[in-house]
Amino acid sequence: MTQGRPKSIAGYLFVGPAMLYLGVFTVLPMVVAAYLSFHHWHLLKPDHPFVGLDNYRRLLDDPYFVNAIQNTIAFTALSVPVGMAVALAAAVLLNRSIPGIRLFRTVFYIPSVCSQVALSMIWIWVTLPNAGFFNWLIGGLNACLGTSFSTDVNFLTRFPMISVVLLFIWNGLGPRMVIFLAGLQNIPESLYEAARVDGATGWQRFRHITMPLLAPTTFFILVTTTIAALQIFTPIYVMTQGGPNRATDVVVFHIYKEAWHKFHIGQASAMSYVLFSIIMVISLLQFWVMKRRSDSIAEAV
Amino acid sequence: MIIGLGFGAIAAISCQESRSESPPQTTILRVANWEGPSVDAGFLLQERSLREEFERRHPGVRIKIENIPGEGQYVPKLLMMFVAKRAPDVLQLDASYASVFIDNDLLLDMTPIIESDTSFELDRYFRNVVDVARRGDALYAIPLDFTPLVLFYNKRLFDEANIPYPNRDWTCDEFLEVARALTIDPPGDASKKQYGLYFRNLMSLWVPWIWANGGSVLSPDGQHAEGYFNSEQSITAIRFLTDMITQSHVAPSDSEAAAAGVDLFQVGRAAMNVAGHWMIIDYRTANVDFGVTMLPSNTGRPRTVIYESGLAINRETKQQTLAWEYVKFMTSAEVQKIRVSSGLAISAQKDVAEYYASDEQEQTFLEAVEYASGPRGARVEPYAVIEDLGREVVENIVNGMPVRAAINQAAQLMERELSQQ
Numbered sequence: 001m002t003q004g005r006p007k008s009i010a011g012y013l014f015v016g017p018a019m020l021y022l023g024v025f026t027v028l029p030m031v032v033a034a035y036l037s038f039h040h041w042h043l044l045k046p047d048h049p050f051v052g053l054d055n056y057r058r059l060l061d062d063p064y065f066v067n068a069i070q071n072t073i074a075f076t077a078l079s080v081p082v083g084m085a086v087a088l089a090a091a092v093l094l095n096r097s098i099p100g101i102r103l104f105r106t107v108f109y110i111p112s113v114c115s116q117v118a119l120s121m122i123w124i125w126v127t128l129p130n131a132g133f134f135n136w137l138i139g140g141l142n143a144c145l146g147t148s149f150s151t152d153v154n155f156l157t158r159f160p161m162i163s164v165v166l167l168f169i170w171n172g173l174g175p176r177m178v179i180f181l182a183g184l185q186n187i188p189e190s191l192y193e194a195a196r197v198d199g200a201t202g203w204q205r206f207r208h209i210t211m212p213l214l215a216p217t218t219f220f221i222l223v224t225t226t227i228a229a230l231q232i233f234t235p236i237y238v239m240t241q242g243g244p245n246r247a248t249d250v251v252v253f254h255i256y257k258e259a260w261h262k263f264h265i266g267q268a269s270a271m272s273y274v275l276f277s278i279i280m281v282i283s284l285l286q287f288w289v290m291k292r293r294s295d296s297i298a299e300a301v
Numbered sequence: 302m303i304i305g306l307g308f309g310a311i312a313a314i315s316c317q318e319s320r321s322e323s324p325p326q327t328t329i330l331r332v333a334n335w336e337g338p339s340v341d342a343g344f345l346l347q348e349r350s351l352r353e354e355f356e357r358r359h360p361g362v363r364i365k366i367e368n369i370p371g372e373g374q375y376v377p378k379l380l381m382m383f384v385a386k387r388a389p390d391v392l393q394l395d396a397s398y399a400s401v402f403i404d405n406d407l408l409l410d411m412t413p414i415i416e417s418d419t420s421f422e423l424d425r426y427f428r429n430v431v432d433v434a435r436r437g438d439a440l441y442a443i444p445l446d447f448t449p450l451v452l453f454y455n456k457r458l459f460d461e462a463n464i465p466y467p468n469r470d471w472t473c474d475e476f477l478e479v480a481r482a483l484t485i486d487p488p489g490d491a492s493k494k495q496y497g498l499y500f501r502n503l504m505s506l507w508v509p510w511i512w513a514n515g516g517s518v519l520s521p522d523g524q525h526a527e528g529y530f531n532s533e534q535s536i537t538a539i540r541f542l543t544d545m546i547t548q549s550h551v552a553p554s555d556s557e558a559a560a561a562g563v564d565l566f567q568v569g570r571a572a573m574n575v576a577g578h579w580m581i582i583d584y585r586t587a588n589v590d591f592g593v594t595m596l597p598s599n600t601g602r603p604r605t606v607i608y609e610s611g612l613a614i615n616r617e618t619k620q621q622t623l624a625w626e627y628v629k630f631m632t633s634a635e636v637q638k639i640r641v642s643s644g645l646a647i648s649a650q651k652d653v654a655e656y657y658a659s660d661e662q663e664q665t666f667l668e669a670v671e672y673a674s675g676p677r678g679a680r681v682e683p684y685a686v687i688e689d690l691g692r693e694v695v696e697n698i699v700n701g702m703p704v705r706a707a708i709n710q711a712a713q714l715m716e717r718e719l720s721q722q
């Protein structure tokens with residue numbers, strides 16, 4: 001056991017930087033935020049009285065915070081399933097050996113390495129009335145089909161939530177697609193061959209081989225995408241500022257306004273903890289459902 | 302909120318100010334303003350030459366301008382700099398949000414300096430403009446320039462419709478009649494519609510309509526909204542405004558205006574517009590043949606709001622004397638003459654303002670001062686939030702919410718905001 005000490009020191013040294021990072025940038029802020037959430041804390045005021053659960057109680061009768069939670073849940077409910085379906089479809093399409101496939105994979109990944117601010121600026125242009133890309137498409141449609149749909153639709157004010165959801169799907173496509181692709185490539189080709197021999201159609205092979213074997217990958221993407229969607233901020237800040245009429249005022253944007261525009265740090269901290277609880281509950285629920293499903297599969301086997 | 306006199310910049314590219322390292326013994330004076338790339342390039346060059354003049358007169362001093370452009374960015378960023386104790390020595394201060402700086406003790410009371418500096422005469426400035434930054438005997442900013450809101454009207458459109466130019470003593474009903482007559486809606490082509498009024502939903506622009514009907518947003522002490530924002534007079538005024546959008550369609554909703562993508566008044570598709578002096582530059586450039594007059598009023602006396610910007614000094618600056626020299630220089634008649642020649646605003650120095658008040662339009666602006674009150678944000682700390690809630694009221698009503706319900710809800714939320722301070 002004489003070697004025990006130096007070994008453990010080396011171990012601590014290895015994990016040290018990561019622990020330090022987590023401590024300073026995750027644990028400490030969480031503890032401080034919890035402390036702040038129990039105080040009436042205005043950044044510019046000298047007095048910070050302890051108010052117990054008052055900040056949390058106030059949230060219940062804040063119609064705009066409730067609205068922000070509803071918007072966040074609507075955003076998540078729209079963007080997560082569609083975003084995952086699109087990513088899976090892209091992964092399936094790119095999971096074949098045709099010439100130039102690497103180029104396509106790169107092209108699909110590009111939006112994810114761009115700054116979200118830059119993407120949001122592009123998206124503002126895409127949704128512009130008249131000059132925007134969507135209206136250009138409508139104009140093309142009119143020219144081809146002889147229809148006369150209006151081309152001065154301001155998508156950002158008419159369909160604000162859908163506009164932001166589309167950006168989220170496009171922006172996050174890359175990583176989701178790559179992870180799906182890795183999952184797809186881990187499925188042994190022999191299974192598909194066996195199914196083909198048994199006369200399974202393309203859809204049947206997808207339904208009974210690809211989907212079950214992709215379940216762990218799908219689950220991972222589900223959890224991470226859900227968390228990302230619940231924490232959406234940058235596109236909202238750049239594109240809509242929560243508007244029009246608070247239709248896209250999501251929780252993180254609401255917290256930002258409360259903290260840095262109204263300087264109610266205590267109140268904003270309470271909101272952060274409410275969001276944290278929501279994310280925690282949804283994630284635990286997802287884990288629970290996944291565990292039940294894998295248990296039942298294990299039983300069936 | 303109007304950040305300063307129309308300086309709301311949209312893009313956020315930092316300016317040309319960041320020069321290379323300064324020589325060792327240079328004293329640096331940090332000055333914050335909201336000017337950004339959207340501001341007229343000629344004006345920026347002029348500002349730079351003024352700074353260089355100051356540097357020439359004070360050898361060894363370098364002015365470091367810290368631009369914080371972007372609608373709604375200036376105040377939060379600057380306040381964070383104060384919280385972090387990294388605030389600039391001098392800051393441009395807009396009356397609309399002066400309270401949050403003054404009433405949190407962030408600024409230097411300039412009265413002692415003014416009293417000891419014989420070369421400075423406060424009497425040369427418009428008194429009610431100076432008083433925006435006053436608390437008792439203490440004075441926290443020296444005004445640069447200001448503008449009251451007035452009503453711009455397009456003479457050509459009035460002539461075409463055979464309507465006499467508005468009389469400054471008009472009532473809201475008379476205004477509506479004129480606006481109706483000037484609204485032209487050719488069937489089937491929304492892009493050719495001409496509006497009576499170019500309405501934009503910013504409470505800073507429409508608050509005079511409430512006053513003009515005898516209403517108010519807040520109690521005189523600024524502590525309450527319930528019973529004021531939802532008083533009968535205020536409700537009537539807001540109903541009058543929103544009816545113009547939803548009932549008589551003489552004014553565009555924000556989305557209709559945004560869909561046009563241009564200043565409807567500037568392109569001759571709206572006959573009237575409520576704005577400040579800063580719009581004169583654009584309207585003259587665009588060759589709009591316009592006149593200016595008072596906003597209509599139901600109280601027998603015109604009412605309007607006055608927006609002002611001044612220079613304030615950080616309470617904790619280590620360069621107090623130098624900061625004061627800079628404030629004095631920039632607000633001096635000598636510099637003011639150069640600054641206001643661009644047409645951006647009216648100088649807060651009486652002599653300079655009157656020197657430029659040569660034509661009838663300028664005269665109207667000066668006369669409007671008499672009927673004007675400063676923005677409530679000069680005294681009420683959370684006024685930016687109040688203005689946001691006010692903007693939402695109009696948005697809600699335009700989107701179909703009953704007028705009274707929308708106003709009552711907002712009054713309740715305003716009350717809540719005021720009580721939270």
